[in-house]
Amino acid sequence: MQKVEWGGVNMIEAERRLLANALLDLSNERFALISESCIPIYNFTFTYNYLVNSTQSYVMAYDEDSAVGRGRYRSTMAPTVTIRQWRKGSQWFEMGRELAYQVVTDKTYFPIFQKYCKGSCYSDEHYLPTYISIEHWKKNSNRSLTWVDWSKGGPHPAKFVRPDVTIEFLNSLRDKKCQYNGGNNTSACYLFARKFLPNALLRLLKVSRKVFRF
Numbered sequence: 001m002q003k004v005e006w007g008g009v010n011m012i013e014a015e016r017r018l019l020a021n022a023l024l025d026l027s028n029e030r031f032a033l034i035s036e037s038c039i040p041i042y043n044f045t046f047t048y049n050y051l052v053n054s055t056q057s058y059v060m061a062y063d064e065d066s067a068v069g070r071g072r073y074r075s076t077m078a079p080t081v082t083i084r085q086w087r088k089g090s091q092w093f094e095m096g097r098e099l100a101y102q103v104v105t106d107k108t109y110f111p112i113f114q115k116y117c118k119g120s121c122y123s124d125e126h127y128l129p130t131y132i133s134i135e136h137w138k139k140n141s142n143r144s145l146t147w148v149d150w151s152k153g154g155p156h157p158a159k160f161v162r163p164d165v166t167i168e169f170l171n172s173l174r175d176k177k178c179q180y181n182g183g184n185n186t187s188a189c190y191l192f193a194r195k196f197l198p199n200a201l202l203r204l205l206k207v208s209r210k211v212f213r214f
Contacts, residue, residue: 011124032094037195060089060144061129089129092146147190165203
């Protein structure tokens with residue numbers, strides 16, 4: 001057990017260890033990082049088929065010219081990582097086996113983040129988006145499979161409690177549409193959603209049969 005801090009580079013270290021251990025099982029072909037506050041918004045069969053039949057991975061990556069985007073870049077990371085290559089995205093990812101192996105064995109970009117991306121740099125929002133955008137962008141759909149609500153502002157997304165869990169709300173998450181890299185439409189935009197607090201569990205269990213067909 002090792003201590004992990006929000007926004008710290010040790011968060012990426014932990015994610016790489018999780019991937020490394022999962023890669024030891026040769027039957028694992030897809031790797032998803034979700035939080036304890038995530039819920040599935042489709043049943044297991046749909047989620048499994050969606051991921052296994054996918055030809056791309058799901059890492060959100062975008063260039064944001066603001067204090068919480070390019071403003072977090074450290075000039076000491078150049079020339080390995082330049083400001084033009086700097087990307088931001090969601091911490092929650094899903095990727096195939098080949099890409100997971102590349103992340104675990106990366107000895108070029110990860111040491112740069114370990115050394116220079118500290119404090120308000122928030123490497124957990126920048127390492128994977130930047131690395132994959134530089135080296136593996138052709139294999140990435142450039143979007144996350146985990147929905148979050150940032151409409152209320154602040155450093156953390158909105159939280160959902162028991163009264164928020166309604167059939168209408170959950171169906172609205174399933175009805176959202178998006179595209180691969182701004183191109184082809186996809187039949188399902190998100191497979192997971194967060195942040196749902198523990199007191200929402202009983203309501204989720206109650207409506208899951210109707211909405212998710214568990």
